[in-house]
Amino acid sequence: xxYIQLILLFVTFSIAxxxxxxxxxxxxNSKEYNQYLxxxxxxxxxxxxxxxxxxxxxLIETPNQFPYNAKLAAANSKIFTLTGAISKxxxxxxxxxxxxxxxxxxxxxxxxxxxxxxISQHRFKEALTLLTKxxxxxxxxxxxxxxxxxxxxxxxxxxxxEKYLSKTKNFKxxxxxxxxxxxxxxxxxxxxxxxxxxxxxxxAKASKNQDLIQWNYTNLAxxxxxxxxxxxxxHSYLKALTINPNNSYAKKGIAWIVFSYxxxxxxxxxxxxxxxxxxxxxxxxxxxxxxxxxxGNVAEKENQINIYLQKxxxxxxxxxxxxxxxLLFSDKKPKEAMQIAKQEVKERPTAQSYDLLAWAYxxxxxxxxxxxxxxxxxxxxxxxxxxLLHSAYILKANGKLKKAIELKEELLGAIYELGPNSExxxxxx
Numbered sequence: 001x002x003y004i005q006l007i008l009l010f011v012t013f014s015i016a017x018x019x020x021x022x023x024x025x026x027x028x029n030s031k032e033y034n035q036y037l038x039x040x041x042x043x044x045x046x047x048x049x050x051x052x053x054x055x056x057x058x059l060i061e062t063p064n065q066f067p068y069n070a071k072l073a074a075a076n077s078k079i080f081t082l083t084g085a086i087s088k089x090x091x092x093x094x095x096x097x098x099x100x101x102x103x104x105x106x107x108x109x110x111x112x113x114x115x116x117x118x119i120s121q122h123r124f125k126e127a128l129t130l131l132t133k134x135x136x137x138x139x140x141x142x143x144x145x146x147x148x149x150x151x152x153x154x155x156x157x158x159x160x161x162e163k164y165l166s167k168t169k170n171f172k173x174x175x176x177x178x179x180x181x182x183x184x185x186x187x188x189x190x191x192x193x194x195x196x197x198x199x200x201x202x203x204a205k206a207s208k209n210q211d212l213i214q215w216n217y218t219n220l221a222x223x224x225x226x227x228x229x230x231x232x233x234x235h236s237y238l239k240a241l242t243i244n245p246n247n248s249y250a251k252k253g254i255a256w257i258v259f260s261y262x263x264x265x266x267x268x269x270x271x272x273x274x275x276x277x278x279x280x281x282x283x284x285x286x287x288x289x290x291x292x293x294x295x296g297n298v299a300e301k302e303n304q305i306n307i308y309l310q311k312x313x314x315x316x317x318x319x320x321x322x323x324x325x326x327l328l329f330s331d332k333k334p335k336e337a338m339q340i341a342k343q344e345v346k347e348r349p350t351a352q353s354y355d356l357l358a359w360a361y362x363x364x365x366x367x368x369x370x371x372x373x374x375x376x377x378x379x380x381x382x383x384x385x386x387x388l389l390h391s392a393y394i395l396k397a398n399g400k401l402k403k404a405i406e407l408k409e410e411l412l413g414a415i416y417e418l419g420p421n422s423e424x425x426x427x428x429x
Contacts, residue, residue, distance in 0.1 A: 049079065055068050070099045076089070093114070096114040112134055194227060200216055218249050272287060282321060286328070323356060338361070355390055
C-alpha cells in the first residue's frame with residue numbers, strides 16, 4: 001500500500017512540476033480580456049439574425065426574386081462564422097445553389113459565393129470547378145482570380161498560385177497583399193508574410209471596414225505567435241475583440257497563449273468554457289482535451305474527445321475535420337486513420353495531407369512506406385511544426401538518426417506552436 005502511495009505522490013509531483021515550473025513571463029492580463037467573456041448579449045449576431053428575417057420575409061412575398069436567396073446565404077454564412085453552427089453553412093449552400101440554378105450558373109458573383117461556401121466546407125475541387133466557370137464568364141475577373149489563388153493554394157497547385165499572383169499584382173490592394181502574405185507563409189518566409197499582412201492592415205484601417213480589420217488582427221496574431229512575438233500576438237487578439245467582443249477565434253487564441261506560453265491550464269480552460277457556450281465548432285473540444293491531458297485529467301480528456309466525436313458524427317461536416325480525425329484515430333483506430341488520410345490526399349494533395357498519410361502508415365507500423373512518402377512529399381515541402389515532428393519520428397524509426405536530430409533542433413524552437421504536451425516528445429527524439 002505504501003508503495004502505491006509513493007507512486008501516486010510521484011505522479012502528482014511530476015504533474016505539478018510540468019504545469020508550474022515554466023519560466024516564460026506572463027503576457028496576458030485577465031483584467032483586459034474578462035470583459036469579453038460571459039457576455040450577456042451578442043449584438044452582432046442579433047443584427048445578422050434580424051437581417052436574415054427581413055430577407056426571408058421578402059423571399060416569401062416574392063419567391064422568384066433570386067437575389068434574396070443570395071442575401072439569405074450571406075446572412076447564414078455570417079451566423080456560421082459567429083456561432084459555428086454547421087446547419088447555417090449548409091443552409092447558405094442551399095440558397096446559393098438556388099440562386100445559381102435560377103441564373104443558369106451564369107452569374108460570376110453567385111458562382112464565387114457558392115465557391116466560397118465550398119471552401120469553408122473544404123470542398124476545394126468543387127470550388128475550383130465553379131471558379132473556372134466564373135473565370136470564363138469574365139465578370140469582375142480580378143475577384144475570381146483572387147479566389148483562384150485561395151483554392152489553388154489549398155490544393156497544392158503552387159505554379160497556378162504564382163500565375164494568378166502575377167496577374168493580380170498590386171501592393172496597394174488589400175486582397176492581393178493578404179494572399180501574397182499567405183503564400184509567403186507557405187514558403188516559410190514568415191517575416192515577409194507578417195510584413196505584407198501589416199501593410200494590408202493599414203489599407204483595411206483606411207477603408208474603415210471593421211470586418212476586414214478584425215480579420216486582419218486575428219491573422220496577424222497567428223503569425224506573430226509563429227514568430228515567437230507572443231506579446232504582439234496577444235495584443236492583436238485583444239484588438240480583434242474590441243471590434244467584435246464575440247470573436248471566438250480571438251478568445252481561443254488568447255486561451256492558447258495562456259496554456260502553451262504561460263502554462264496556466266486552469267485559466268485557459270476558463271476562457272474556453274465561455275467560448276464553447278457561444279460557438280459550437282467541434283475543434284474547441286479537442287483543445288480542451290489537450291489541456292486536460294496536460295493536467296493529467298484522463299477522464300476529462302476522454303469526455304472532451306467524446307463530445308468532439310459526437311459533434312463531427314453529423315454528416316453535414318463532410319470532410320471538414322478529416323485532419324483532426326486522422327490525428328485522433330492514429331493511435332486507437334490506425335486502419336480507419338489510414339483510410340481517411342488516403343481520401344484527404346486524393347481530395348487535397350498538399351504536403352500537409354501527405355504528412356497525415358505518412359503518419360497513418362507510421363502508426364500502422366509500415367515504417368518504410370511512411371519514410372517513402374515523407375521524403376518524397378513532405379520534407380522541404382512544408383515548414384509546419386506538426387509535419388516536422390511526424391517526420392522526425394518516421395526518420396528515427398527508419399534509422400535516419402542524424403536527420404531526425406536536425407529536425408529535433410528546429411522543433412525545440414516550435415514548442416509554443418505545438419503545445420506543452422509535445423515538449424517531452426521532442427526531447428526524446
